[in-house]
Amino acid sequence: MAPAAETDLSRVHCRLDELLAARGMTLTRLSELVGVSLVNLSVLKNDRAKAIRFSTLTAICEALGCEIGELLVLAPGPVSEAP
Template identity: 75%
Template sequence: MTEADDAGHRVTVHLDRLLAERGMTLVELSERVGVSVVNLSVLKNGRARAIRFSTLTALCDALSCTPGDLLEVDTAA
């Protein structure tokens, strides 16, 4: 059983990869989107239960990406 299965979903968050590709830290992203580092860390580590559309939009704006770049559903279940 994967970590995502434990959380009751199969959504993978690619925040680490996007941050690395953009040379951005979690602290910098936090300041840009107005979300605490703790909450972003929860999202980054796959422990988030939900995400608001406003937060998703802010993340996509700050990272110059689409929701599909940030989130992926594991279909191998």
């Protein structure tokens, strides 16, 4: 069984694909604008990222003209009971 912290992280969904499509922007162009490698943005886009720097998050949101809550959402999951 995965630790609780790891399970919670797996529920974080990045909506980067949707936001890029809505703005007619490519991942390559976003990479150029924010100074983050295409590989790292791809990891984020495919929900494989374990962490993101606040500076990167800020740069992506500024480039896309969005709020953090539009980019990262918590996917539905099992309801855990409080201890």
